[in-house]
Amino acid sequence: MSAAQLIAAALLVPAAGAGLLALAGRRPNLREAVTLVAAALLFACVVALAPPVLAGARPQLFALELLPGIALGFRVEPLGMLFALVASGLWIVNSLYSIGYMRANGEPHQTRFYACFALALAATMGIAFAANLLTLFLFYEMLTLVTWPLVTHHGDDEARAGGRVYLGLLLGTSIVLLLPAIIATWAYAGTLEFAPGGILRDAGLSGPALGGLLALYVFGIGKAALMPVHRWLPAAMVAPTPVSALLHAVAVVKAGVFAVLKVILYVFGVEALAGVRASDWLPAVAGFTVIAASIVALHADNLKRRLAYSTVSQLSYVVLSASLLVPLSAAAAALHIAAHALGKITLFFAAGAIYTVTGKTEVSQLDGVGRRMPWTMGAFAVGALSLIGIPPAAGFLSKWLMFQGAAAAGHWPALVVLGASTLLNAAYFLPIVHAAFLRAPPAGEPGHGEAPWTMVAALTATAAATLALPFAAAVPLALARATAGL
Amino acid sequence: MILEHLPALQVTVPLAAAPLIVLVRQSTVAWGVATAVSWFAFAAALLLATQVAGGGPVSYALGSWPPPWGIEYRVDALSAFVLVLVSGVAAVVAPFAWRSVAAELPRDRVYLFYALYCLCLAGLLGMTITGDAFNLFVFMEISSLASYVLIALGRHRRALLAAYQYLILGTIGATFYVIGVGLLYLMTGTLNLADMAARLPALAGTRPVLAALAFITVGVSLKLALFPLHLWLPNAYAYAPSAVTAFLAATATKVSVYILLRFYFGVFGARLVVGELPMPEILLALSILAIVTASLVALWQADLKRLLAYSSVAQIGYITLGVGMASRDGLTAAVVHLFNHGITKGALFLLVGGIALRAGRAGFERLQGLGQVMPLTSLGIVLAGLSLIGVPGTAGFISKWYLVLGAIEAERWWLAALVVATSLIAVAYVWRFVEAAYLAPPGAATPQPGEAPRAMLVPAWLLVAACIWFGLDTSFTVRGARSAALLLLGGAP
Numbered sequence: 003m004s005a006a007q008l009i010a011a012a013l014l015v016p017a018a019g020a021g022l023l024a025l026a027g028r029r030p031n032l033r034e035a036v037t038l039v040a041a042a043l044l045f046a047c048v049v050a051l052a053p054p055v056l057a058g059a060r061p062q063l064f065a066l067e068l069l070p071g072i073a074l075g076f077r078v079e080p081l082g083m084l085f086a087l088v089a090s091g092l093w094i095v096n097s098l099y100s101i102g103y104m105r106a107n108g109e110p111h112q113t114r115f116y117a118c119f120a121l122a123l124a125a126t127m128g129i130a131f132a133a134n135l136l137t138l139f140l141f142y143e144m145l146t147l148v149t150w151p152l153v154t155h156h157g158d159d160e161a162r163a164g165g166r167v168y169l170g171l172l173l174g175t176s177i178v179l180l181l182p183a184i185i186a187t188w189a190y191a192g193t194l195e196f197a198p199g200g201i202l203r204d205a206g207l208s209g210p211a212l213g214g215l216l217a218l219y220v221f222g223i224g225k226a227a228l229m230p231v232h233r234w235l236p237a238a239m240v241a242p243t244p245v246s247a248l249l250h251a252v253a254v255v256k257a258g259v260f261a262v263l264k265v266i267l268y269v270f271g272v273e274a275l276a277g278v279r280a281s282d283w284l285p286a287v288a289g290f291t292v293i294a295a296s297i298v299a300l301h302a303d304n305l306k307r308r309l310a311y312s313t314v315s316q317l318s319y320v321v322l323s324a325s326l327l328v329p330l331s332a333a334a335a336a337l338h339i340a341a342h343a344l345g346k347i348t349l350f351f352a353a354g355a356i357y358t359v360t361g362k363t364e365v366s367q368l369d370g371v372g373r374r375m376p377w378t379m380g381a382f383a384v385g386a387l388s389l390i391g392i393p394p395a396a397g398f399l400s401k402w403l404m405f406q407g408a409a410a411a412g413h414w415p416a417l418v419v420l421g422a423s424t425l426l427n428a429a430y431f432l433p434i435v436h437a438a439f440l441r442a443p444p445a446g447e448p449g450h451g452e453a454p455w456t457m458v459a460a461l462t463a464t465a466a467a468t469l470a471l472p473f474a475a476a477v478p479l480a481l482a483r484a485t486a487g488l
Numbered sequence: 489m490i491l492e493h494l495p496a497l498q499v500t501v502p503l504a505a506a507p508l509i510v511l512v513r514q515s516t517v518a519w520g521v522a523t524a525v526s527w528f529a530f531a532a533a534l535l536l537a538t539q540v541a542g543g544g545p546v547s548y549a550l551g552s553w554p555p556p557w558g559i560e561y562r563v564d565a566l567s568a569f570v571l572v573l574v575s576g577v578a579a580v581v582a583p584f585a586w587r588s589v590a591a592e593l594p595r596d597r598v599y600l601f602y603a604l605y606c607l608c609l610a611g612l613l614g615m616t617i618t619g620d621a622f623n624l625f626v627f628m629e630i631s632s633l634a635s636y637v638l639i640a641l642g643r644h645r646r647a648l649l650a651a652y653q654y655l656i657l658g659t660i661g662a663t664f665y666v667i668g669v670g671l672l673y674l675m676t677g678t679l680n681l682a683d684m685a686a687r688l689p690a691l692a693g694t695r696p697v698l699a700a701l702a703f704i705t706v707g708v709s710l711k712l713a714l715f716p717l718h719l720w721l722p723n724a725y726a727y728a729p730s731a732v733t734a735f736l737a738a739t740a741t742k743v744s745v746y747i748l749l750r751f752y753f754g755v756f757g758a759r760l761v762v763g764e765l766p767m768p769e770i771l772l773a774l775s776i777l778a779i780v781t782a783s784l785v786a787l788w789q790a791d792l793k794r795l796l797a798y799s800s801v802a803q804i805g806y807i808t809l810g811v812g813m814a815s816r817d818g819l820t821a822a823v824v825h826l827f828n829h830g831i832t833k834g835a836l837f838l839l840v841g842g843i844a845l846r847a848g849r850a851g852f853e854r855l856q857g858l859g860q861v862m863p864l865t866s867l868g869i870v871l872a873g874l875s876l877i878g879v880p881g882t883a884g885f886i887s888k889w890y891l892v893l894g895a896i897e898a899e900r901w902w903l904a905a906l907v908v909a910t911s912l913i914a915v916a917y918v919w920r921f922v923e924a925a926y927l928a929p930p931g932a933a934t935p936q937p938g939e940a941p942r943a944m945l946v947p948a949w950l951l952v953a954a955c956i957w958f959g960l961d962t963s964f965t966v967r968g969a970r971s972a973a974l975l976l977l978g979g980a981p
Contacts, residue, residue: 067961069886143881147879170915177915178908189897
């Protein structure tokens, strides 16, 4: 297949998969097989795109005329390649996990669940490969809408309330802030195509105007969960755990920081921003989010809520790094998209496994659970170490680059934030590991073992990948460096 | 040979079909004739649109009397665009009416429905195609009288009252229009619109011309339901038969907007209306009031059909907002939204017609769990609802894009903010349906027999597909609207 056909396939395979899933709804085994086959096919398509991109090619595909002068267009560049690889690869593992989770918990509406999941992946691929802001925006909104049925999956009052916050914040920010920002970009730059060096350089905007436009973008991209538009993420935790794991730790939130990175690198241009000091406020906002979200996580007793706030904090690492405007930081930001994804999905998988076996949702209930579920809590420990940034886990790699980037930029407050948040990460993750392995289980509690094998296999696989990434970092590092122009 | 008479056939075929149907009286034949006529009208409109796109405006002298003495039919970029909308919606609504009208009307009156449907179609197409101010009045009356009766055919007794309200206000509107035309005739001595436009600059600023502008503005505003002259609309839409609501909501107010555009920019001229008079400011203020109040009122309706009716008032506000901007992008937004909102509301009211067939009415208590009972209808409403909000990938987004672009290019940031902020109210009222249909279990009032018949679903879904298609490929809509906007502003198309 040609590269353009591969791009089309990457968009159509999950979409067609959703259609087949809906048809296969009455036969669960067939339905789950369709999910796995679609996930494997998608990953194959994305992997096949990687060699030309690494070799410096930029495969592209242009289809319909969305507006005069703006096509529905796709162009694969290193950052999008990295994002697509992570999301599509983890979809396979997550599907395996979902099969165990959904069956063991006797969840209703499983066909709708798998179909919406496939559509969410199609939207994610659209975001990753988008060649211009309008295409990105189209798939960004689609991702919000197709994940809404997943967030409100249980259909009870709690789900309804969570769904309202989710939709209200994500649609609200994108319509009220992001859309005017895109239209203003079109009005001033005359193009929306992503281009290295940015498209706003010659638009003749003053520093404050550029800063205002940047603010519209970074707060308009609500999926990046910068405070104060982060509230949708904890609200989304009412969803079944596989949704929280792949979508609200990987696809949706990474789509947010991915879009922020794209905007800073390819719409504004690092040099244009640095020249007029239009983004000097952004490190402060991102740094505040890193610290504040960590402190909230520290006090959260609900495990998924703690993980959600940890995600808010980790996402702002990416924004913080990107806002430092030095190549090393940009590479760190790109790499952290992959590193955080592996670690955080492992943590969510573990949380879901614990819930499936014991029904426990609170951190304070986890005493001794590691003795009964050693694989699960072992994987949890690996994920936690990765997020803290302890070698040899994947998180170390990106955090190391982040420290180097902040030093290279001479941005001392960023270094302080990174250091302090590392301590906070340790403070909210390590007690869980400690309690799970070193405390005795509550007396009189019935014994239990591990979760169903598909779930254990999935979380072991992601934990192994977390540990392996630093030793097989050639491809992600190459993509991250190419993104930063290193 | 026959092609050359296409502009006349566009109107006369539906006009002649009406008495034919009354003579036959048999409901199946009536339906067949009405469907064939509306498909013919659609084909004719598409042919005319390609002719205009290829070779510029088409002028047709009725009865071979050359203008300005005879009546001229004139098809240019703007009227071709509106013709395609009106006849296209008619071509979709006619097949839908087969099952819907049979269920909602007594058997012995079905043929009347189709006769009036053809008359109404002829009137709307005639208003769009004619280049003569008095001929326009005649077609306005034809379409209005037909629509009063069509609304009164609704099965609820309140339909009579709604039709009566519309009759009173519609007649006042038409009278105001004809008074305005009379004044213009007095001053210019011509009824041909192009001729009038050529003679008016010399008379600009004289009191009768200003009075004519005022009369025509108020008269047409009543017809297009500009806030606060919209009071007839919610009841008329809510109590009319489903097919009528869908047809009128998608076409009637849109043709009235067309007349407003035609008179403001084609007859009086932008120099007078925009340059010397505060019409843009007045339109902007009324449009904003329409958008905000009607959207908020829509939010609190207990019935989906009424909710959509109030949403129509708000959406008309977006169209007139674009008119009030009076810039290239503003007018593009107005014309493209005329089309996009037409197909969106058409789709929604057709789907609601399916619910009405199964549940009697579309009160929210009957929509609980509808996603399980009528999955295709519910999904269609959600998709068309997204177009109503203006989510990218749907037709409504394109309109919003140009409205905001127009506001930003005029550096009216507050207006851009207002447009995007008010679309959040649309999110809220569309989501009321989504939560009722998908997050509530089917209740006692939810219709039991299940999905709407295919004869209704297929036409409705055609319009839903159009909402998506015209959001992804805008080569027809935006190009058409853009050349219409340039034409109105006096540039080369």
